[in-house]
Amino acid sequence: MTRVEEQIRADIVEAGRRLYARSYVASNDGNISARLDDSRLIATPKSVCKGFMTPDMMVIVDYEGHKLSGERDPSTELPMHLEIYRNRPDAGAVVHAHPPLATGFAVAGIPLTRAVLAEVITTLGSIPIAAYGTPSTSELPEAVRKYIRAHDGMLLANHGAVTCGTDVFAAYYKMETIEHFAKISLVARMLGGENLISRDEVERLQGLRGMYGIPSPAPLCADPSQGVGDQVVCQVLEAPDSPDERLVPDVSLALKQASRDGEIRLTYGELTALIADAVRTLKD
Numbered sequence: 001m002t003r004v005e006e007q008i009r010a011d012i013v014e015a016g017r018r019l020y021a022r023s024y025v026a027s028n029d030g031n032i033s034a035r036l037d038d039s040r041l042i043a044t045p046k047s048v049c050k051g052f053m054t055p056d057m058m059v060i061v062d063y064e065g066h067k068l069s070g071e072r073d074p075s076t077e078l079p080m081h082l083e084i085y086r087n088r089p090d091a092g093a094v095v096h097a098h099p100p101l102a103t104g105f106a107v108a109g110i111p112l113t114r115a116v117l118a119e120v121i122t123t124l125g126s127i128p129i130a131a132y133g134t135p136s137t138s139e140l141p142e143a144v145r146k147y148i149r150a151h152d153g154m155l156l157a158n159h160g161a162v163t164c165g166t167d168v169f170a171a172y173y174k175m176e177t178i179e180h181f182a183k184i185s186l187v188a189r190m191l192g193g194e195n196l197i198s199r200d201e202v203e204r205l206q207g208l209r210g211m212y213g214i215p216s217p218a219p220l221c222a223d224p225s226q227g228v229g230d231q232v233v234c235q236v237l238e239a240p241d242s243p244d245e246r247l248v249p250d251v252s253l254a255l256k257q258a259s260r261d262g263e264i265r266l267t268y269g270e271l272t273a274l275i276a277d278a279v280r281t282l283k284d
């Protein structure tokens with residue numbers, strides 16, 4: 001076994017340990033794979049807890065998914081990984097997990113597409129939701145195919161999340177970023193909603209990618225309907241046009257909530273402003 005192969009096996013074991021330790025997977029959930037060379041991949045085996053793997057458990061497969069060596073069988077989600085490698089020659093590794101907060105957004109059908117955190121805008125941009133597909137069938141790879149050319153990470157409706165990166169840890173860290181972003185988004189929404197970062201600032205942040213050595217994901221969509229065949233080639237990011245401001249209040253939030261359940265919810269600040277305005281009108 002080459003040093004490279006030994007290192008990849010060790011990295012997959014460590015990434016699996018971290019996924020399990022951080023509760024991004026329960027029981028035997030999740031799977032990890034990495035390119036070994038032009039004809040072979042190393043993948044996690046099926047039916048094992050990712051928190052307790054050893055390097056010898058890994059399976060070597062070709063890019064069609066045929067097992068070349070290993071005592072166990074590869075994960076049943078391997079076709080989703082293969083679809084990502086086919087569409088992304090730059091992807092060296094794929095991580096799939098069920099982190100509870102990100103998966104909560106995936107279950108609620110709410111994508112993580114708002115421009116709110118600089119590090120997310122710089123590294124991932126927008127995180128869409130791939131349509132639901134029955135696990136272990138061709139539905140899931142087909143759903144992922146739609147977004148993978150333009151996104152390094154996405155939620156999987158009613159399932160979990162998947163990320164790719166140049167190596168095992170790059171893909172793993174993107175999973176961490178998605179879960180962290182989901183947690184912050186949830187808290188901000190419980191506190192009344194996010195202030196969004198303006199499109200101008202988003203462009204400035206994405207311009208810094210080169211400085212951090214981050215390979216550029218797809219550009220932002222000028223026209224969200226643009227694509228190549230059935231594949232999306234740009235990212236939709238909710239970032240209001242407000243050239244003079246870096247942060248702009250998300251005014252659509254209260255309206256969206258009102259249309260959902262017939263109630264209008266206001267933050268304390270918005271309510272105070274409304275009362276002050278009403279009092280002023282009464283005085284006049």
Ligand SMILES: [Zn+2]
Pocket residue numbers: 029030077096097098135159160
């Ligand atoms: Zn899964």
